[in-house]
Amino acid sequence: MSSINSLTYSKVSQINSMMNRFIREATVVKSQMASSLLPSAWHQFGIGQNVDTFA
DSSP states (O other): OHHHHHHHHHHHHHHHHHHHHHHHHHHHHHHHHHTTTHHHHHHHTTOOTTOOTTO
16 A cells, blocks of 8 residues: 555656646746737737736
C-alpha cells in the first residue's frame, strides 16, 4: 500500500509541477501580448483602453 501511495504522490507532484510551469509560461505570453502591438491596434479601432480580452 505504501508503494502505491508514494507512486501516486509522485505522479500528482509531477502533474502539479507541469501545470505550474504552464501557468507561468501562459502568464508571460499574456503580458507579452498585452505589451505588443495589440493595445495600439485596439485604440485605432476605437475599442476601450481598459478592456481585458484575455480574462
